[in-house]
Amino acid sequence: MLLYYIVPKRIQWIPLFLLQILLLSRLDRFSWIAIGVTVFATYLFSRVGKGNKPVLIVYLVCQIGMMLGFKIFTETMPFGLSYYGLMAVGYSMEVYRGNTNPDKNPLRMALELTLFPLLIQGPIRNMSGCRAGQLQTPKYFSWHRTEQAVARILWGCMKKMVIADRIAPAVEVMIRDPQIYTGGYVLLGMLFYAVQLYADFTGGIDIALGIANYLGLNLEENFQVPFTSKNLGEYWRRWHISLGEWMKEYIFYPVSVSWPVTKIASRIRKKNRGLGRRIPVYTASILTWFATGLWHGSEAHFIFWGMANCFIILISRELKPAYDRFHRRFPTLTGEGKTAVYYGYFQAVRTFLLVCLLRMTDCYRDVGLTFRMFFSIFTDFGKGISLAPLGLAVSDYLLIGTGILFMYLVGRVKKKKKPEQWFLEQSVGVRYLILAGLFFSILVFGIYGIGYEQRQFIYNQV
Amino acid sequence: MRRQRRKKICLAICFLVLTMGIFVLLQNLLMPKYMGAIKEGALVREYYDSPGNHDVIFLGDCEVYESFSPVTLWEEYGIHSYIRGGPSQTIWQSYYLLEDTFAKEIPEVVVFNVLSMQHGETVSEAYNRMNLDGMRWSAAKISAIRQSMTEEETFLSYLFPLLRFHDRWRELEPEDYKYWMKRENVSYNGYLMQTGVKPVTVVPEKTPLTQETFSDICYEYLDKIRRLCEENKVELVLMKAPSLYPYWHEEWEEQIEEYAEKFGLDYYNFLELKEETGIDYQMDTYDAGLHLNVSGAEKLSRYFGKILKERYTLSEHQDQKLNQYYKELKQRYEEEKRK
Known part of the structure; x- marks a missing residue:
């Protein structure tokens, strides 16, 4: 880590790469295979995948297929695959969209994709624009940054x-x-x-x-004081932000604007405006939360957990006009006085308990056991x-x-x-x-x- | 710019030194002091405070540090001795303690208690700490740690014992604060005095023989001890302390006798010298025959001191400082005896 700032800037990534190899050297065979396959496929895609839809589809089928295969058919996932797997998919999507300049150096790209601190439990890096390829630019030692880093590591x-x-x-x-x-x-x-x-x-x-x-x-930060959230939707914008952002960017938005969904939605909108308007959001939400649940684990309780979150968020969305009416009737609840502060606390506690309940x-x-225990x-x-x-x-x-x-x-x-x-x-x-x-x-x-x-x-x- | 950088570096060094200081203070506070209930843990450390070149060094487990009184050996025969014993000390720990001793001094005789030949593996992590934490840092200590460590232990925890004892903040006692910065000596040249009397009422049954022959590793280290003594022209004497249990099996006895004969070593089995030593298990033991009390230790020291004096060439001491040292030691010794 010290060498990182001592060696010439041109090869600054090399000590990091060697440290990465050293740290990962004790991984099991499957973890190495998963890293190797992901890095190799992603690098190949980055060379030829820009704007190439058929190649993107093949890549996504292989990469997501591998992740699902491990998730469903093995008891434990290869080390870090849940994190760098999603990063690789995100990176490839950005390459396909032309939002990022892929690194031509395969080793440096591998390092960027599977950076050791992020393999343990994320965050899942956003690889769009200049956020990717950060190892390509020289980094200079900063006393203040080091102090901040040490403080944050110790705090963690x-x-x-x-x-x-x-x-x-x-x-x-x-x-x-x-x-x-x-x-x-x-x-x-x-x-x-x-x-x-x-x-x-x-x-x-x-x-x-x-x-x-x-x-x-x-x-990017992965948490933003989540237990001050006033509702479940806000909580998910503050908790595990990187996963939420990834799901939004690569599942929610693409699904909600996808050709079949928009076509069905426009067809229904002609008969029932409200329902037609809801179709893209509902479909995308259900798929996103299903994927979120599956990402946590393939067991039924994870899927249930994901769908329960989805259900509550969609119900809240439906009830929003009623809430708005309620708040208009009692304006002190949303104003700036003490009542509003206490009401804010009430909302935060309510959301906290709801989240705890879902986590059961x-x-x-x-x-079934969760329900019995709850009652x-x-x-x-x-x-x-x-x-x-x-x-x-x-x-x-x-x-x-x-x-x-x-x-x-x-x-x-x-x-x-x-x-x-x-x-x-x-x-x-x-x-x-x-x-x-x-x-x-x-x-x-x-x-x-x-x-x-x-x-x-x-x-x-x- | 340069001045600012220099200021930052100075500040960093100051903070580093301060952190190290706090670390040392915390480590001293949290490490067990072994001054009250479990005094055995203090024995190894106290060796470095003993002055002069010792004539005789004893090595081994509790059978050694509770069976001989260096004060009696000095008083009766003018033998300057030290017991480098520790609880359940394994033979490799004895060997590395001997290496450590030879780095400081070369005695005339080394007496090794053979009971530890029964342990081919480390007895427990707690005993490791009691035998190794008190050793001064040297190549011998590093080797002793490497050889002794259980699977759950790390070398780093020996380098920084705070990592092992950090959780003792829950059980800090007045003793920990009293001996935070400086500890007292609890032994008398490695002898841990026991003043109680608990007579033998029932002779324990023979424990089943789990292994007929001693482990290879025990022989390997016995050879190492022997060779180290030979290289340094030190007389090695083997002994088995008087103790009714753990049971000393005939098969073990034969092997030790065979080894001693093969290499021309003297071997004294005090279990068979009950009459000669005068050990009376009704009054010379504090735990019904497992270990000797001070009365038993003095009897055994008188008997063995005579042998040591007559049979081996030991130095004559005219050193006033040593006389003074033993005078003070004797005073403390008698005070504890009276308690």
Whole structure:
């Protein structure tokens, strides 16, 4: 990583490429085959695919077919395929559309496509325009950027190692034995899993974006304070943004303007205007959410989860006029006063609970069981709960609570400005305190070493 | 521009030094001190505080560091000795501790307790830490770690023990703060005193013999110990401490006798010298025959000290500093004995 800024700019990507090979050298055979096939096919396509529809179709059938094949017929996906596979498809689409200049150097293109920090759990890079080919331009060392990168990497590690991995065993206890852990435990499990997933996923993304920042690569944010969302649609524009953007760019828009959909829609519009207008959006939404569910896993509960999200978003869309009427009748709810602030909190909590509820399918991995557990919240709530079987000590709850508080504070900063920018605005002493505080809290409070189970990132398992 | 860069570099160095300082402080705080309940972990570290060139070095597990009293050896025979023992010390750990010792001094006699020949594998991670964390960094320590590490351990956690003990923040005790910066010596030249008495009421049954012959790795390291002693012209003596269990099998005894005979080494099995040593399992053990208490250790030291003095060529010590050292040691020794 140090060599990256020492070697001549012309070959700046080479130390990175060698590091990439070193890091990937322990991958299994299938992971190597998947990387090899994807890179080879994508490079070939980039040479001949611009504006060439038949070649694009062949490429997409092969690439998506391979991803689906692994997803459906094998228990675990090759390492990172869910991420670089989508990036490769996106890149090829941009090459086909003529929106990007493909890199002629196959090794550098391979590196760009399968950059190691992004293989673990994304983000899925947007490869349109100048966003692709960033390794072709020289990068210069920046002290401030390095500081920001280190801070972000440490912050990500702290979220993963101190919060997510600390709360994970308690979540597992509640999920493993659904016969016992009903009622209040289900509610508690929902909340704990929300904290675990948020800290785990955003922590991993912070590490990836921190490394990318150090390398001088400009990648988009993957989260934008998602738990302040006032409805599910907004939540999905703030959570896992890169996946949502990819789905929108390469499934939703192409499907909604595709020839068969527009033709059917115009035909129906003649008989029923409202229905005809809805056809492109509904078809594209259903397909997009089906694909989103499938991307998370081929099991029925993932598909159910995707379709449930789709259902709620479309219902909200249908109910929008009713909401608007309601808000017009009670204007203080959407104004600028205190009532509006409290109503905003109510909406955020409501969305948060809805998201947690939908995620229960991910916990129990069985749609029927998820429903039973959900209803048990109401039927068995009176049984009460004891925290003792969850295996967490008071000190663990204190640490988790402190971690949540810090995540909330960073979220507040993020609402106003980029936390990296806020960090640089602090004095040298404060910056050092932040870095040292993060470093030592990981070192002392981190879940690692003997007596602890090493846990993979949750989103590395998709 | 240049001045700004220089300022930044200076600042970075300052912060780096400060971070290292905090790291060391935290590591010292969180590492077990072994001053209270589990004193065995402190033994290896204390060796480096012992002055002068020792005449005799003892190597081995708990059977050694609880069976001989260097204070008695000094008082009775003027033998300056040290016990480089550790809990469940494996033979390779003994070997690397000997290498470590020879880097500092060359004694006249090395006494090795053969009980550890039964362990062809590391006993546990906790014992590894107690035997290895106290060693000073050297090639011997690196080799000892490499040879001892269990699958779950990493070399990095030995380099930075904070990585192993980071979770001790939950169990910090007043002792951790008291000995944060400086620890006291808990042993008497490696001897861990036990003052209690728990007589043997039932002689334990013979434990089943799981392996008739010692592992190849144990012989490999026994050879290494022997060769290292030969190269340094040090007399190697094998011994088996008096202990009713773990059971010392006849098959093992034969192998050690055969080895000693083959290479012309002296071998003392104190299990068979009960009458000569005067060990009384009604009053000389603190745990019903597993280990000796201070009374037993003094008896055994008197007996073995005589052999050491008569049979081997040991230095005569006229050093005033050493006399003073043992005078102070004896004072502390007697205080603990009275407790």
